[in-house]
Amino acid sequence: MQNEPTGASLAFTTSDPIAQQALALMGAGAFQQAQSLLAADDGHADESVRRARAEAAEIIRRVRRDYSLDSAELLARIRQEIPDASPEDLERWRAAGEAQARGVDGQTKFFRREPVNLFRFRAEATRRRDASAPAKAKPHGWTLIKHLSNVVAAAEGAGESAEVLPIHHRMTYSVTIAPNRPGARAGSLVRCWLPFPQVYRQQRDVTLVRTEQSPEQGPTPRVAPEGTPQRSVYFEQRIVDPAGPIAFGEVFEFASHAYYPKLDDALVEPLPADWNGQCLGERPPHIRFSTEIRQRVAEIVGTETNSLAKVRAIFRWINDNVRYHAEEEYSVIPSFSAACLSRGKGDCGVQAMLFITMCRAAGVPARWQSGWESKRDRWNMHDWAEVYVPPWGWLPCDVSYGIVRDATDPRVRDFYIGHQDSYRLIVNLDYGRELVPPKTSLRSEPADFQVGEIEIDGRNLFYDEWSHEMKIEWLTDEP
Numbered sequence: 001m002q003n004e005p006t007g008a009s010l011a012f013t014t015s016d017p018i019a020q021q022a023l024a025l026m027g028a029g030a031f032q033q034a035q036s037l038l039a040a041d042d043g044h045a046d047e048s049v050r051r052a053r054a055e056a057a058e059i060i061r062r063v064r065r066d067y068s069l070d071s072a073e074l075l076a077r078i079r080q081e082i083p084d085a086s087p088e089d090l091e092r093w094r095a096a097g098e099a100q101a102r103g104v105d106g107q108t109k110f111f112r113r114e115p116v117n118l119f120r121f122r123a124e125a126t127r128r129r130d131a132s133a134p135a136k137a138k139p140h141g142w143t144l145i146k147h148l149s150n151v152v153a154a155a156e157g158a159g160e161s162a163e164v165l166p167i168h169h170r171m172t173y174s175v176t177i178a179p180n181r182p183g184a185r186a187g188s189l190v191r192c193w194l195p196f197p198q199v200y201r202q203q204r205d206v207t208l209v210r211t212e213q214s215p216e217q218g219p220t221p222r223v224a225p226e227g228t229p230q231r232s233v234y235f236e237q238r239i240v241d242p243a244g245p246i247a248f249g250e251v252f253e254f255a256s257h258a259y260y261p262k263l264d265d266a267l268v269e270p271l272p273a274d275w276n277g278q279c280l281g282e283r284p285p286h287i288r289f290s291t292e293i294r295q296r297v298a299e300i301v302g303t304e305t306n307s308l309a310k311v312r313a314i315f316r317w318i319n320d321n322v323r324y325h326a327e328e329e330y331s332v333i334p335s336f337s338a339a340c341l342s343r344g345k346g347d348c349g350v351q352a353m354l355f356i357t358m359c360r361a362a363g364v365p366a367r368w369q370s371g372w373e374s375k376r377d378r379w380n381m382h383d384w385a386e387v388y389v390p391p392w393g394w395l396p397c398d399v400s401y402g403i404v405r406d407a408t409d410p411r412v413r414d415f416y417i418g419h420q421d422s423y424r425l426i427v428n429l430d431y432g433r434e435l436v437p438p439k440t441s442l443r444s445e446p447a448d449f450q451v452g453e454i455e456i457d458g459r460n461l462f463y464d465e466w467s468h469e470m471k472i473e474w475l476t477d478e479p
Helices: 017-027 031-039 047-068 071-079 085-095 116-122 124-132 144-156 289-300 306-321 338-343 348-361
Strands: 067-069 101-104 105-110 164-178 189-195 203-214 234-239 244-259 368-373 378-390 393-397 424-428 453-456 465-472
Touching: 017 031, 017 047, 031 047, 067 071, 071 085, 071 105, 071 338, 085 234, 116 124, 124 306, 144 164, 144 244, 164 189, 164 203, 164 338, 164 453, 189 244, 203 234, 203 424, 203 453, 203 465, 234 244, 244 424, 289 338, 289 348, 306 378, 306 393, 338 348, 348 368
Parallel strands: none
Antiparallel strands: 067 105, 101 105, 164 244, 164 465, 189 234, 189 453, 203 244, 368 378, 368 424, 378 393
16 A cells, blocks of 8 residues: 555655764764764755654664663673673673674663563573572462463354453553653643554443543543544643643553454465455565565465465464564664564564564565553553454464463464454554544654653653553453
């Protein structure tokens, strides 16, 4: 489809040579030089070029924030879990690429979320951490495998129905803006978009229970219409005292059914004759059929013509060849799919985008879906995908959950190829779409929308200027 939004900063799609050169300098570690280049106004740039350069400067600031730990700071963190860790250990882990780092103006700076990835990728570090840690009691009660087994059992007894085991959720979500934001003054306009559930197939009975604003009540918050690709509740209010915090909140309920259609390769049908290429094309920069993508898909799919079998092969290849890791801010990644393929690692959204790109390149329609996972033992933001396979239509695929390795039932092991659990909040039916009402400043997250977006007088507030909190209550007991 032509003219689809990119879901990326204009800095990554512009043809402006100054913005391109600045990002290249940043990539080479010359952050200060890149910032100086962008700060020099030549007086000839049109509005789109000025915006691209401003966004490039913001991308550089965000990357600096992502890579803000020096060696001493990271070593101090590691020693909280591995008391005898040495500078030599850290250098060895850095050289192996297992402690995520990059050069910033001649210094080595580490990813601010480390050592989370170190303990995912370095078995030695994990063993030493576990040897130093006190034994933890094993959790009891709800487990994902038990839930998936319940879903399969319910679906087997439900006849033709694919929507089973509904779990009614109540979610309380709030954001708080820190006091004294730069440029904020009495009378400044604060605009805020918070995530809100879609009404979509297995997710229904959506109710907005209440909204909250403080310290002043603004106009009545507005809920975006059903089917808005990135659905929100919109708030606005004027600042009375810029030295005080500002908070917005919502409480909503919804029912999330597990989705378990009974799939059979022998029943797969071709796409409708009038399909017209929907969700099959490129959408740069995140969905692009590079030479590497095309070659890899050809190797994975081979001569297979059955679309469900293609999906399964691509899913399994990513499961076997891409490892999960804590990711940089999405706004600083030029292309999710390219990053995932080149690095062999990525988080849920980055893996989902590679899966979508590969499926499209293989001739299977695929699209983005995201919101939150709401499991009883853990909840967090989450992204996944859908593929279109007749006669079932759109099927969910969660490639970052992958093959459920500890399951003995093959229906549970392969659950996330075409099925979905009951613990989901679907907010987004696509990525990078316009909010309602539109937000004109560079979003904190140009692609995804899960924790919200905020601006004051047209200036975006990035995540370091506000905080969020989610509370989940399950109003349905699971058998």
